[in-house]
Amino acid sequence: xxxxxxxxxxxxxxxxxxxxxxxxxxxxxxxxxxxxxxxxxxxxxxxxxxxxxxxxxxxxxxxxxxxxxxxxxxxxxxxxxxxxxxxxxxxxxxxxxxxxxxxxxxxxxxxxxxxxxxxxxxxxxxxxxxxxxxxxxxxxxxxxxxxxxx
Numbered sequence: 055x056x057x058x059x060x061x062x063x064x065x066x067x068x069x070x071x072x073x074x075x076x077x078x079x080x081x082x083x084x085x086x087x088x089x090x091x092x093x094x095x096x097x098x099x100x101x102x103x104x105x106x107x108x109x110x111x112x113x114x115x116x117x118x119x120x121x122x123x124x125x126x127x128x129x130x131x132x133x134x135x136x137x138x139x140x141x142x143x144x145x146x147x148x149x150x151x152x153x154x155x156x157x158x159x160x161x162x163x164x165x166x167x168x169x170x171x172x173x174x175x176x177x178x179x180x181x182x183x184x185x186x187x188x189x190x191x192x193x194x195x196x197x198x199x200x201x202x203x204x
Contacts, residue, residue, distance in 0.1 A: 057116070060127050063100045063107070065092045065116045069136040070143055073117050077147055080114065087114040089147075091140045094122040117143065 055076065057064045068076070080087040090096075090113050100106040110116055118127065119140035127134045186194065 055115075058132060060118075060123075060130055060132050061097055061101060063092070063097045064110055064113075065118045067132075067135055068115075068117060068138075070138050070146070073115065073138065073143060074146055076115055088112060089115045089117070091119045091143075092116050092123060093120055093140070094126060097123065097126070119143070 055066055055068070058067050059065070066073075066076075077089060080089070088109075090110070092110075096106070100110055117138060117140075118124070118134055119138045121137050124134050124137045
């Protein structure tokens with residue numbers, strides 16, 4: 055299973071089914087394995103933290119999770135094959151492990167996105183028609199920020 059990189063940070067471009075299949079193999083081989091989810095905040099932190107980069111380099115399975123990573127990878131022309139919901143994948147992993155666990159989400163942290171709705175289909179029913187695609191809009195926004203920073 056080959057690794058890919060986004061912003062220099064490694065990950066495995068797997069689907070939920072492939073991640074589960076690999077994790078099942080890990081369970082069967084009896085060895086200790088490092089499995090981690092790669093979120094957008096983790097990518098940004100890993101770019102600054104040598105410790106986290108080394109940890110990710112040593113991980114056996116790095117699962118990119120969430121729509122933010124999906125869109126960032128797509129924008130950087132490294133498209134992921136599937137948007138993986140980390141909560142759903144964690145539940146499936148626990149079921150595979152024969153565990154019954156409840157996932158408890160912590161309190162929001164500074165900078166967390168509290169509400170996000172990327173689907174504009176309802177807005178289109180009210181006559182909204184975007185002037186830019188998501189990718190074009192992000193490209194123009196990044197270009198604007200780069201121009202402002204000099």
